[in-house]
Amino acid sequence: MPEWQVEEGIGERRALLLDGETPLAAGLHWPGEIQAGDEFEGKLLRKTGARGTAQHPSGREVLVDKLPRDASEGANYLFAITRGAMTERGRFKLPAARPVSTIAGTLSDPSANARSVRRFPPGVWEDIWHAASSGEVEFAGGSLLFAVTPAMTLIDIDGDLPPRELSLAAVPQIARWLTLFDLGGSIGIDFPTLQTKSDRKAVDSALEEALSGFSHERTAMNGFGLVQIVARLHGPSLLHRFATSRIGMAARMALRRAEMVEGPGATLLTVHPALRPRLGPEWIAELERRTARPVRVAIDPGLAIEAATAQIVPHDD
Template sequence: MPEWLVEDGIGETRAILVEGDRVLAAKLRWPGELHAGQQVTAKLTTKRGTRGTGTLADGREILLDRLPQSASEGASLSAVITRGAIAERGRLKLPAARPPEAVTAAADDAFSIGKKVHRFPAGLWEEVWAEASRGEIDFDGGSLLFSVTPAMTVVDVDGDLPPRELALRAARALGEALPRFDLGGSIGIDFPTLEAKADRKAVDSLLENVLADRPHERTAMNGFGLVQLVARLEGPSLLHRLASSRTGMAARMALRRAERVEGAGVTLLTVHPALKAKISDEWITELERRTGRPLRIETDPGLAIEAGAAQIVGHD
């Protein structure tokens, strides 16, 4: 049976749904973030009909929906976060929330029900992270190319197979990709053009099957091969985090590599200069506590942002 595993990292907590040696789904949470399902108390700052804004005790703002008629500005009210904040180019979408009575029962929280582990099985998180970093998932005969835009996530289907077969294989891969990237919201998929209506219906039917367990709405494929779907959005996907905070994601991944190397001596972490600036003293202290080794950071401007490397060297 698939099982959620949870790994407490430095600067982030990771969760993966594992079946055998395959990752079926992945989630990521950073400390201090408001996340879906979290209960908060807010002061109702503004109200326009059933919508408004609220302010938490720490000063953060949230968007409120489904407000009761009796709610008045200045009042304190309970709310449940339905979507975490999402950073986009040039703006930040505030967290969204609703009164508890207006929230439908959500799925179990992976971070609460998952099995806490010291380390994920080797290679599993690395594989998902690399796919999200590239924005690409390969399948037999083709690949899915993901591009995050402020309006939607666009998926381009690429490959050399006959159009019908390529589209069908891409549809299967898409069903696996969405939970692996924790991807929701508005998603546009550019399949190869299928002239025959029967071929388009075959792809629509397959999408219905592979997405059956994922709440969504979807258009039928049009004559140009375009499909748009809207899936439940609870927070930033791995793709969104890499698009808006690539250096922060890469810094956390570099620290994870440094934490996983074994041996006595000094941990030498070699990273792009931009990553060194992102690694806080608090993170360094935590890494040294976890490993029992001092950390030395060196920079190499020739390295890619994602290419931080860790090794054990002799004592200073």
């Protein structure tokens, strides 16, 4: 049976749903974030109709909706987070919540009770991370290009196959990477233009089957090859994090690489200059505690931001 596993990393909690060593879904949480499924008692600060803002115990404001008619400003209510905070180009979106009494079912993180492991199977997290970093996924005959915008995430399909074959080859990859990137919200898929209704229907049918286990709503393909998917957005996807916090993502990956190297001596972590300010003393101290080795940080302007390296070097007594 597929199983959620987590790595409790330095500065982040990484989660994978694994079937053996095959990843089915991924998730990422940074400490201090308010995330979907969290319940809190908060004061209703402002109310306009069924919407308003409430104060989280952390002091931060949270957008709320589905408020009952008799809800009063200044009163305390039990809320559940439906979407974490989102940073987008040029703006910051507050977390969103609803009164617990209005929510049917659960909003909890499916990886909340995952099994903790020291490390995932070799290369699995790295492959997903690099794909999210580049925004490109290759498959036989083509590729998917992902672009995050404030309005939606766009998926463009490119390749050398004939349009029908390329579209059908892309469908299972789209279904796979939606969950590996932890995507939600509004998602637009730009398929190659298909001239006949029968071809468009074939792709629609393949997409329906491939996404049967993915909770969403979807439009039929229009004459220009565009399909829109809407799925529950519970927080920033891996693609969103790279779009708004690339240096933070790269700094945490640098620490992961340093934590994973083994052997006696000292850890030499070499990073792009932009990463050095993000590697604070608390993170370095935690890295030394976990590895039982001293850590040296070197700067190399020739490295890409995502290309930090870690190795064991002799320990200077």
